[in-house]
Amino acid sequence: MTKSSKEILKRLSLLSEVLGSPKSSGDERQQVIDGLEKSSSSTNVWLSLAILNAGYPTGAEVGEARNLLRVAGGQKFLDTVLNKLTSVEPVEFEIIEDAVVVDVMHTANTELATGIQRVVRETVSRWSQEHQLVLATWTLDRRSLRRLTPAEEDTALRGAMPPGLIPRSESSKILIPLRGRYVMPELGAEHWRTARVSALAEYTEVSAGLIGHDCVPLTTAETTGVGMPAGFARYLSAASRMDRISVTSVASQAEYGGWKEMLHGIGFEGPELRLQPLACEISLPTQSELESFESQHRTTELPLVVVVGSHEPRKNHLAVLRAVEKCWDAGLRFEILFIGGNSWNSQRFDNRVEELRSQGIPVRTASAVSDSDLYSAYKIARFSVYPSVNEGFGLPVAESLMLGTPVITSEFGSMADIGRGYGALLVNPRESDDIARAMSELLTDDKLYEDLVAASLSYSAKSWDDYARETWEFLGA
Numbered sequence: 001m002t003k004s005s006k007e008i009l010k011r012l013s014l015l016s017e018v019l020g021s022p023k024s025s026g027d028e029r030q031q032v033i034d035g036l037e038k039s040s041s042s043t044n045v046w047l048s049l050a051i052l053n054a055g056y057p058t059g060a061e062v063g064e065a066r067n068l069l070r071v072a073g074g075q076k077f078l079d080t081v082l083n084k085l086t087s088v089e090p091v092e093f094e095i096i097e098d099a100v101v102v103d104v105m106h107t108a109n110t111e112l113a114t115g116i117q118r119v120v121r122e123t124v125s126r127w128s129q130e131h132q133l134v135l136a137t138w139t140l141d142r143r144s145l146r147r148l149t150p151a152e153e154d155t156a157l158r159g160a161m162p163p164g165l166i167p168r169s170e171s172s173k174i175l176i177p178l179r180g181r182y183v184m185p186e187l188g189a190e191h192w193r194t195a196r197v198s199a200l201a202e203y204t205e206v207s208a209g210l211i212g213h214d215c216v217p218l219t220t221a222e223t224t225g226v227g228m229p230a231g232f233a234r235y236l237s238a239a240s241r242m243d244r245i246s247v248t249s250v251a252s253q254a255e256y257g258g259w260k261e262m263l264h265g266i267g268f269e270g271p272e273l274r275l276q277p278l279a280c281e282i283s284l285p286t287q288s289e290l291e292s293f294e295s296q297h298r299t300t301e302l303p304l305v306v307v308v309g310s311h312e313p314r315k316n317h318l319a320v321l322r323a324v325e326k327c328w329d330a331g332l333r334f335e336i337l338f339i340g341g342n343s344w345n346s347q348r349f350d351n352r353v354e355e356l357r358s359q360g361i362p363v364r365t366a367s368a369v370s371d372s373d374l375y376s377a378y379k380i381a382r383f384s385v386y387p388s389v390n391e392g393f394g395l396p397v398a399e400s401l402m403l404g405t406p407v408i409t410s411e412f413g414s415m416a417d418i419g420r421g422y423g424a425l426l427v428n429p430r431e432s433d434d435i436a437r438a439m440s441e442l443l444t445d446d447k448l449y450e451d452l453v454a455a456s457l458s459y460s461a462k463s464w465d466d467y468a469r470e471t472w473e474f475l476g477a
Helices: 003-019 028-038 042-052 059-072 074-083 115-130 150-158 191-203 228-239 250-266 287-297 317-329 347-358 371-380 395-402 413-419 432-444 446-456 464-476
Strands: 093-096 099-103 133-138 145-147 174-177 180-184 207-212 244-247 272-275 304-308 335-339 363-366 383-386 407-410 424-427
Touching: 003 028, 003 042, 003 093, 028 042, 028 074, 042 059, 042 074, 042 174, 042 191, 059 074, 059 191, 099 174, 115 133, 115 150, 115 464, 133 150, 180 191, 180 464, 191 207, 191 228, 207 464, 244 250, 244 464, 250 272, 250 413, 287 371, 304 317, 304 371, 304 395, 317 335, 317 347, 317 432, 335 371, 347 363, 371 395, 383 395, 383 432, 395 407, 395 413, 395 446, 407 413, 407 432, 413 424, 424 432, 424 446, 432 446
Parallel strands: 093 174, 099 133, 099 180, 180 207, 207 244, 244 272, 304 335, 304 383, 335 363, 383 407, 407 424
Antiparallel strands: 133 145, 145 174
């Protein structure tokens, strides 16, 4: 018997067991045929394709195979699937009977801490301490889920990236979920990922849910990278097959609610949406931390203005730079620090920073700063600026307010929901003149400034412990 034959026999034996096939014949192949003909359900078709092909099928593949099984019978179905196998490499499987599988592919492979990744780490790390769950990523062939390696788990939960590339193992067991739940707390818009997640949610006995951060790639597609709107549309297609979505703000609830209404046009009820606003926690920086920040990041004794966020078009940092120039032209003097890494299409931001520096305007940038430096920046700053054109929540707005630092932010969406009445000066983010006006007021109007400081100190938010508990009860229980 060849290695391929042994591997096929092993997969047939596992499939027979999973299908609960009668054992009377003693022939694994016939047992699989008997099991499929006893129940030609979509779940059994999905399981057959996932095990025999050693990879999750797409919805189209499940539909085609299900029709073949019902029309031509179990033997023709099995012959067709096996005949299409071009290579049968040894693979190990892990059957997941009844567990929560949490897909953290992106977060497990980067030490970056963008808003979404921060939410994932704060939430999933708490889930893992309180509950039994399976932390998963996708295999190198992008066809199935596997458990995280220890190094990946450390990165997913704590953002600790080891030197060099995270080791991956092709011999890792493929996860075959029979029941339980699948949860995607991050944004997964890759076409190969969404196609398989969609089928998993629709055709198996696994319930599925996700954290819906925002619908930015649809509502403000012009601010996203090429290809993201199309990928996000497929992400939403997969989400439509799920049963629960936790939304992070009133604004994201409105976006996902509008999308859910559209599903009625194709006869779908859509998943249950539950508003579960994000948490925000900060720690007051110590005197030594403040002094350390000053020594590393201050170049003048002028008032400091802080802008937090990656330098992508949606964050609107070019408008902030135009406002900075207007204020300096008007005789106002301050230094400004942008905290955040480069993103797609950030070259114009870099070029503009250099232009302002050449004019003697103290514009600085810093990336990958520690939490203590971030909180020190907020605390030392006279105010922060966050005029994004679209956000699912807007953590920098909440963080600034919790440290008693007024913030200039957008007059709509989640940012206005957070800041209105709590020390925020709301502006039209699409008008740099309006941003410049607000900056001028906070630099020159001490009465307004003191009123906003007092209002910001009354802002409070839920803890990450509370947020993790709420989302687990909805998505994981």
